[in-house]
Amino acid sequence: MLNIKNLHVSLEEEDKQILKGVNLTVEAGKVHAIMGPNGSGKSTLSYVLSGKDGYTVTEGSADLLGEDILDMDPEERAAVGLFLAFQYPVEIPGVGNMTFLRTAVNSQRKARGEEEMSSTEFLKVIRARAKDLKIDADMLKRPVNVGFSGGEKKRNEILQMAMLEPKMCILDETDSGLDVDAMKLVADGVNALRNEGRGFLVITHYQRLLDHIKPDYVHIMADGRIVKTGGPELALEVEQNGYADILAEVA
Amino acid sequence: MALAQIKIDATSERLAALEMPQGGWSGAARADALARLQAMGLPSRRDEYWKYTRPDTLVQAKAPEAAVLETDEKPVFSGMDRLKIVFIDGVFDAAASDDFALEGVSIERLADTSADIHWAQGLYGVLETAGQDPVERALAALNTAYATDGVLIHVTGKPSKPISLIYRHVSTSSDAILHHVVKVDAGAEVTVLENGPAAARFNKCMEVDIADGAKFHHVRTQGRDHERRAATHMFARLGTESVFKSFTLTANGVMTRNECVIELTGDDAHATVAGAALGDGDFHHDDTIFITHDAVNCESRQVFKKVLRNGATGVFQGKILVKPGAQKTDGYQISQSLLLDEDSQFLAKPELEIYADDVACSHGSTSGAIDEEALFYLRSRGVPKGPATDLLTLSFLAEAVEEIEDEALAEEITERLAAWLSRRRS
Numbered sequence: 001m002l003n004i005k006n007l008h009v010s011l012e013e014e015d016k017q018i019l020k021g022v023n024l025t026v027e028a029g030k031v032h033a034i035m036g037p038n039g040s041g042k043s044t045l046s047y048v049l050s051g052k053d054g055y056t057v058t059e060g061s062a063d064l065l066g067e068d069i070l071d072m073d074p075e076e077r078a079a080v081g082l083f084l085a086f087q088y089p090v091e092i093p094g095v096g097n098m099t100f101l102r103t104a105v106n107s108q109r110k111a112r113g114e115e116e117m118s119s120t121e122f123l124k125v126i127r128a129r130a131k132d133l134k135i136d137a138d139m140l141k142r143p144v145n146v147g148f149s150g151g152e153k154k155r156n157e158i159l160q161m162a163m164l165e166p167k168m169c170i171l172d173e174t175d176s177g178l179d180v181d182a183m184k185l186v187a188d189g190v191n192a193l194r195n196e197g198r199g200f201l202v203i204t205h206y207q208r209l210l211d212h213i214k215p216d217y218v219h220i221m222a223d224g225r226i227v228k229t230g231g232p233e234l235a236l237e238v239e240q241n242g243y244a245d246i247l248a249e250v251a
Numbered sequence: 252m253a254l255a256q257i258k259i260d261a262t263s264e265r266l267a268a269l270e271m272p273q274g275g276w277s278g279a280a281r282a283d284a285l286a287r288l289q290a291m292g293l294p295s296r297r298d299e300y301w302k303y304t305r306p307d308t309l310v311q312a313k314a315p316e317a318a319v320l321e322t323d324e325k326p327v328f329s330g331m332d333r334l335k336i337v338f339i340d341g342v343f344d345a346a347a348s349d350d351f352a353l354e355g356v357s358i359e360r361l362a363d364t365s366a367d368i369h370w371a372q373g374l375y376g377v378l379e380t381a382g383q384d385p386v387e388r389a390l391a392a393l394n395t396a397y398a399t400d401g402v403l404i405h406v407t408g409k410p411s412k413p414i415s416l417i418y419r420h421v422s423t424s425s426d427a428i429l430h431h432v433v434k435v436d437a438g439a440e441v442t443v444l445e446n447g448p449a450a451a452r453f454n455k456c457m458e459v460d461i462a463d464g465a466k467f468h469h470v471r472t473q474g475r476d477h478e479r480r481a482a483t484h485m486f487a488r489l490g491t492e493s494v495f496k497s498f499t500l501t502a503n504g505v506m507t508r509n510e511c512v513i514e515l516t517g518d519d520a521h522a523t524v525a526g527a528a529l530g531d532g533d534f535h536h537d538d539t540i541f542i543t544h545d546a547v548n549c550e551s552r553q554v555f556k557k558v559l560r561n562g563a564t565g566v567f568q569g570k571i572l573v574k575p576g577a578q579k580t581d582g583y584q585i586s587q588s589l590l591l592d593e594d595s596q597f598l599a600k601p602e603l604e605i606y607a608d609d610v611a612c613s614h615g616s617t618s619g620a621i622d623e624e625a626l627f628y629l630r631s632r633g634v635p636k637g638p639a640t641d642l643l644t645l646s647f648l649a650e651a652v653e654e655i656e657d658e659a660l661a662e663e664i665t666e667r668l669a670a671w672l673s674r675r676r677s
């Protein structure tokens with residue numbers, strides 16, 4: 001599904017290397033989790049994969065479903081099947097949530113040469129998905145993320161993911177700022193999308209999310225590299241002992 | 252102060268190209284207006300009030316040519332139930348217009364009423380005259396003196412549909428001067444729509460008198476003919492608990508100056524003037540607003556948004572004047588531009604002049620580029636750059652469009668904006 005090889009990334013504006021050779025393969029049907037200290041490059045990895053400006057790839061490659069995505073525009077990557085649930089979802093005043101989602105769904109369909117979704121069908125689907133995530137009609141009508149609470153923004157990200165049905169989902173700290181019930185809702189939303197054809201990369205600081213979304217692999221990122229990979233037990237170890245031991249061990 | 256010779260010459264040259272309509276009740280008002288005009292002279296580049304907008308092409312004797320836009324697009328408001336009044340290059344078109352009969356309103360043409368006495372006498376040129384102080388608006392005086400036609404709308408009740416003034420531009424050299432008067436009686440309510448490019452050059456004046464408890468709604472679009480020029484004036488006087496709401500959408504046009512002069516004379520009145528403009532290339536668009544609070548507990552709002560690209564220019568001059576005794580005034584003013592490239596510019600001069608102590612006035616003016624974070628967010632969801640930029644542009648303009656009270660009209664404007672944006676892209 002997603003193949004990242006020896007990825008080196010620097011900031012465009014200043015001569016600072018952030019990713020220093022990331023190797024990671026996410027197979028279809030699998031959930032990979034990434035943990036790691038603040039500033040280790042987790043969000044940067046997710047941004048570079050989704051095509052945000054401001055970064056320069058100096059070495060390495062990333063392909064999704066066999067296609068080299070690093071030269072693509074963000075919208076092309078989305079059409080291939082990439083989705084990033086943002087650590088900090090962006091507020092867009094004046095653009096209705098519904099309008100935004102419908103435009104997104106149909107833009108992707110169009111890019112893939114598929115038929116657009118009719119407004120009745122769209123309404124039907126979004127209502128059902130919104131209900132599962134306890135997102136009320138009012139939130140759908142409001143401008144994208146404007147005035148949403150932290151938790152509402154994160155649920156809105158999952159709603160978008162559910163509507164866009166991507167192949168490869170990257171979740172950047174979707175659990176931060178969620179109360180216990182909201183975390184369960186979000187996890188249920190993610191689990192509902194788990195299937196044979198879909199890969200997940202879940203960035204988190206807490207083991208708790210991984211209780212709900214059971215990962216197949218856990219990676220530890222530090223200073224721009226993946227320094228350790230293991231099973232779910234690795235997350236428990238981090239939760240109990242922090243990163244010091246792991247970092248010392250690989251140093 | 253004596254008028255500069257250069258102004259005297261420019262004014263006489265312009266007047267020589269005009270013919271004053273004769274006879275009937277408006278004669279005295281026209282003669283007065285001409286005297287006013289000659290005393291102030293037509294604007295020149297040196298006038299402070301025309302610092303950001305060159306008046307040359309608006310005042311010169313002959314209108315510069317303007318190509319007529321070929322389009323298969325349905326005119327704005329087409330699908331709406333409304334009373335249509337059509338002017339082609341400033342000339343009334345009876346065949347294309349509806350019958351003027353409508354309950355709650357009486358409508359006549361300025362050119363038709365040869366009576367010696369008419370209700371409009373108390374207003375024609377009167378609000379315009381009041382609006383000449385403290386800033387001269389010579390093009391409005393010229394309009395009062397030389398307007399060839401227009402409509403006189405007397406609203407006595409609540410007509411069931413909007414009065415829709417439709418302008419069409421057919422001749423590349425047309426030069427039209429129209430003057431409308433609207434009198435809204437106490438408790439009455441009306442919506443006036445205007446759309447279309449009126450002529451190669453258009454000088455339009457509208458005087459609106461809103462009595463106690465009356466409401467006046469105004470929505471206009473100024474047409475997409477790129478080379479057209481327009482200088483328009485709206486003069487409004489508001490009585491106690493009355494409401495005035497005006498919204499203008501301008502897309503294209505090499506020269507547009509829209510002046511709006513509002514006087515809140517009765518307590519608890521409300522006035523909103525809003526505008527959205529899309530400018531491209533040699534587009535120049537100027538909103539000049541002057542709102543006077545002369546009563547207690549009145550509210551006024553100015554909400555102007557402009558999207559500029561390829562070197563387009565936007566101007567905003569907006570003033571709130573709070574007179575002594577106009578306590579509890581709530582004045583709000585915002586003017587913002589979205590600059591899609593570095594060649595475009597937005598010039599803003601917001602002004603507050605306050606002579607009462609218990610007032611809340613705020614004003615703000617900003618210029619910004621597209622929000623890159625938001626753009627990336629949209630693109631990451633699969634929306635291509637062009638449509639994503641359009642969505643953000645629409646969202647930027649939404650705050651102005653939202654000032655339109657009627658939802659159907661607001662929707663019509665939003666749809667039109669969306670269509671124009673996507674057309675601009677292709």
Ligand SMILES: Nc1ncnc2c1ncn2[C@@H]1O[C@H](COP(=O)(O)OP(=O)(O)OP(=O)(O)O)[C@@H](O)[C@H]1O
Pocket residue numbers: 011018036037038039040041042043044045054087
């Ligand atoms: N645009 C940028 N400009 C300057 N520094 C940047 C930029 N983007 C990332 N960085 C720096 O790169 C490093 C990695 O940041 P990143 O956001 O990827 O960390 P993270 O692992 O997601 O951290 P956290 O757990 O706090 O979310 C940090 O030191 C950060 O300050």
Ligand SMILES: [Mg+2]
Pocket residue numbers: 042043044087172173
């Ligand atoms: Mg991060």
